[in-house]
Amino acid sequence: MLNESIPFDPSQDLAALAASGALGGNVALFAQPRGADLMRRAAPLEQWCALRMRHGVWPYARTLEGPPEPLATVAGDGLPAARGINFASQDYLSLSSHPAVHEAALQALGECGPHSAGSAVLLGNTRHSGALERAVGELLHCAQVVLFPTGWGAAFGAITALVHAGDHIVIDQLAHASLRQGALAATRNVSVHRHLDCDHVRELLAGIRAVDRAGAIMVVTEGLFSMDADSPDLPLLQHLCREYGATLLVDVAHDLGAIGPGGAGVVGVQGMLGKIDIVLGAFSKTFASNGGFVACAQPSVRRQLQMFAGPHMFSNALSPIQAATVLASLRIATSAEGEGLRADLLRNAVELRALLADEGVRCIGGPSPIVPVWTGTEAATRIAGMLLSREQVFVNPVEFPGVPLGAGRLRLQLMAQHSPAQIRRAAQLVAAAVGRARTAPRPAPRPAPFHPAPESGRG
Numbered sequence: 001m002l003n004e005s006i007p008f009d010p011s012q013d014l015a016a017l018a019a020s021g022a023l024g025g026n027v028a029l030f031a032q033p034r035g036a037d038l039m040r041r042a043a044p045l046e047q048w049c050a051l052r053m054r055h056g057v058w059p060y061a062r063t064l065e066g067p068p069e070p071l072a073t074v075a076g077d078g079l080p081a082a083r084g085i086n087f088a089s090q091d092y093l094s095l096s097s098h099p100a101v102h103e104a105a106l107q108a109l110g111e112c113g114p115h116s117a118g119s120a121v122l123l124g125n126t127r128h129s130g131a132l133e134r135a136v137g138e139l140l141h142c143a144q145v146v147l148f149p150t151g152w153g154a155a156f157g158a159i160t161a162l163v164h165a166g167d168h169i170v171i172d173q174l175a176h177a178s179l180r181q182g183a184l185a186a187t188r189n190v191s192v193h194r195h196l197d198c199d200h201v202r203e204l205l206a207g208i209r210a211v212d213r214a215g216a217i218m219v220v221t222e223g224l225f226s227m228d229a230d231s232p233d234l235p236l237l238q239h240l241c242r243e244y245g246a247t248l249l250v251d252v253a254h255d256l257g258a259i260g261p262g263g264a265g266v267v268g269v270q271g272m273l274g275k276i277d278i279v280l281g282a283f284s285k286t287f288a289s290n291g292g293f294v295a296c297a298q299p300s301v302r303r304q305l306q307m308f309a310g311p312h313m314f315s316n317a318l319s320p321i322q323a324a325t326v327l328a329s330l331r332i333a334t335s336a337e338g339e340g341l342r343a344d345l346l347r348n349a350v351e352l353r354a355l356l357a358d359e360g361v362r363c364i365g366g367p368s369p370i371v372p373v374w375t376g377t378e379a380a381t382r383i384a385g386m387l388l389s390r391e392q393v394f395v396n397p398v399e400f401p402g403v404p405l406g407a408g409r410l411r412l413q414l415m416a417q418h419s420p421a422q423i424r425r426a427a428q429l430v431a432a433a434v435g436r437a438r439t440a441p442r443p444a445p446r447p448a449p450f451h452p453a454p455e456s457g458r459g
């Protein structure tokens with residue numbers, strides 16, 4: 001909304017942009033403003049954002065006009081609404097536009113109306129949410145499933161409901177903000193392990209058990225890391241958890257439905273269906289709606305979540321439309337049609353990565369719906385994102401707090417329905433934008449106005 005009032009000259013050259021100051025600074029500098037007046041002390045952040053908007057390098061809170069399809073109309077970014085190739089939406093199997101999904105949503109609307117009108121613990125459940133719980137349980141080979149209104153709530157709620165102040169958490173350094181913030185809210189005993197490093201996990205578990213045999217330990221990781229497109233060794237992590245009397249929790253927000261045999265995600269790929277202590281996820285990447293879940297084997301854990309996970313207990317349940325939408329999406333994702341959509345998605349990912357590699361562009365991680373293109377500095381990330389936006393290629397330029405400082409990247413999220421021509425055009429333009437950003441003039445330095453935030457949060 002702010003963008004609408006900002007005059008932005010799309011013809012500005014990169015030297016003028018660098019001199020403007022809009023490429024300097026980072027969000028961390030504004031994380032902990034000082035001063036007694038809460039309503040005024042964020043003003044420097046607003047000024048800095050306005051500067052970035054004036055120079056077309058504020059790629060946030062843009063507006064999608066119409067559905068999140070491969071060809072989409074996007075407004076904001078200091079530019080008028082434009083139609084272009086969309087890699088900034090999360091709809092991996094393109095189920096948001098599937099007629100059967102629309103039909104299910106409309107039927108639920110006709111049958112139940114638009115609103116759950118209560119927490120799941122009160123009267124917020126419908127036959128759609130019950131059927132969804134059973135379907136998620138079948139897919140993951142878990143008897144117990146608890147639904148949440150968001151994936152965020154599932155992650156934060158599961159950790160804070162199960163882990164107490166006297167317990168311990170061992171968490172991957174690149175885990176999503178919902179997991180990290182859940183961990184910090186649950187206990188002060190949080191140990192961060194090097195990304196995907198099972199030796200480090202073993203070392204930390206051994207260290208904890210050497211001094212505390214009574215406290216519980218939760219090991220927290222993701223099936224497919226959302227900014228890095230890589231996966232941990234789940235059998236080894238679960239084995240380590242058994243060895244040290246710990247519990248493994250895996251967030252499969254980005255992989256469930258989108259990859260793996262039958263859509264079973266990384267848990268399925270690694271032969272761990274029904275063998276992970278706790279699996280949680282979000283419906284918002286592949287299943288065409290908001291919402292999340294936690295799945296496990298024990299009824300007592302389900303009960304603990306029902307009674308003590310705040311976002312389940314004290315927030316209204318998924319609406320009937322959302323539950324029916326996710327259920328219809330899940331049925332497609334687990335069908336032969338779903339296998340075909342996953343094949344299309346993977347073909348797009350492999351093709352895009354190969355084309356970018358041919359152009360000398362560095363992508364992080366492996367083939368999956370997420371293609372993170374390394375840009376490094378915040379300045380390079382902003383320039384590359386802006387150049388792509390001018391070419392009507394919409395990606396998410398990610399910098400702190402989505403990723404650590406100096407580890408910027410363009411995150412492209414693929415859909416089954418991206419066409420080969422769209423993938424080829426994107427590869428060309430991404431390579432050109434990243435190349436220009438790399439050689440752009442250095443940004444004018446900006447003084448640090450406030451105290452840096454300690455950590456990134458992942459997006």
Ligand SMILES: Cc1ncc(COP(=O)(O)O)c(C=O)c1O
Nearest residue numbers: 150151152176226253282284459
């Ligand atoms: C790993 C992970 N967990 C949880 C979430 C939160 O899911 P939602 O956006 O559906 O609330 C996300 C979303 O970005 C995520 O990437």
